[in-house]
Amino acid sequence: MTTRWAGVPASRRRDERRDMLVRAAFALFGAGGEAVLTVRAVCREAELHTRYFYENFTDTGELLAAVYDRQAEALGEVLARALEEAGQDPEARTRAGVRDVLRFISDDPRRGRVLFAEAPGNEPLAARRRAAETALLDGLVAMGPRDDPTVVIAATMVTGAMIELARQWADGRLGDDLDAVVDTAAELSTALHAKAVERLTR
Numbered sequence: 001m002t003t004r005w006a007g008v009p010a011s012r013r014r015d016e017r018r019d020m021l022v023r024a025a026f027a028l029f030g031a032g033g034e035a036v037l038t039v040r041a042v043c044r045e046a047e048l049h050t051r052y053f054y055e056n057f058t059d060t061g062e063l064l065a066a067v068y069d070r071q072a073e074a075l076g077e078v079l080a081r082a083l084e085e086a087g088q089d090p091e092a093r094t095r096a097g098v099r100d101v102l103r104f105i106s107d108d109p110r111r112g113r114v115l116f117a118e119a120p121g122n123e124p125l126a127a128r129r130r131a132a133e134t135a136l137l138d139g140l141v142a143m144g145p146r147d148d149p150t151v152v153i154a155a156t157m158v159t160g161a162m163i164e165l166a167r168q169w170a171d172g173r174l175g176d177d178l179d180a181v182v183d184t185a186a187e188l189s190t191a192l193h194a195k196a197v198e199r200l201t202r
Helices: 008-032 040-046 050-056 060-084 090-105 110-116 123-141 149-170 178-200
Strands: none
Touching: 008 040, 008 050, 008 060, 008 110, 008 123, 040 050, 040 060, 060 090, 060 110, 060 123, 090 110, 090 178, 110 149, 123 149, 149 178
């Protein structure tokens, strides 16, 4: 009788099992949060023996970090494409970025839970979220004179606001009118940008 992995090279078998575990964890965490993410539950969802879990991960925290990495990479590609198409106008870039990030979440609500929902005590996930926030902040600061505190303050405020906007949207607290949310976010962000520019040119 042939086995499930017959004829598949060892490295590929491991990669495929890792992918199956990550997809299973995404489904579980996306539907029920961290409380339902156990080794046994993930392996049952993936239809794999628990030994294959420990072949790839030390614990569920490390697995959830891998789930986050995959969704963050996908979101990064969406955001980069949106900003490239928007050009250099600050308001157009804000509109495109906010719209595509929120749409990315809406297309699969599980993404919002993975990227933004609270996960108390999960340090690998928290570390990745901090790194993502820092990268966003650094990108915004790089758009202006680095030695001017106005740029850093404005970038810090925008970073916090955008992350919280995505979190509230993922939680369903902003309604379902995407256009209204994008319009408001763009208006407020543009006003902050204009104020920062005004201070820089004094």
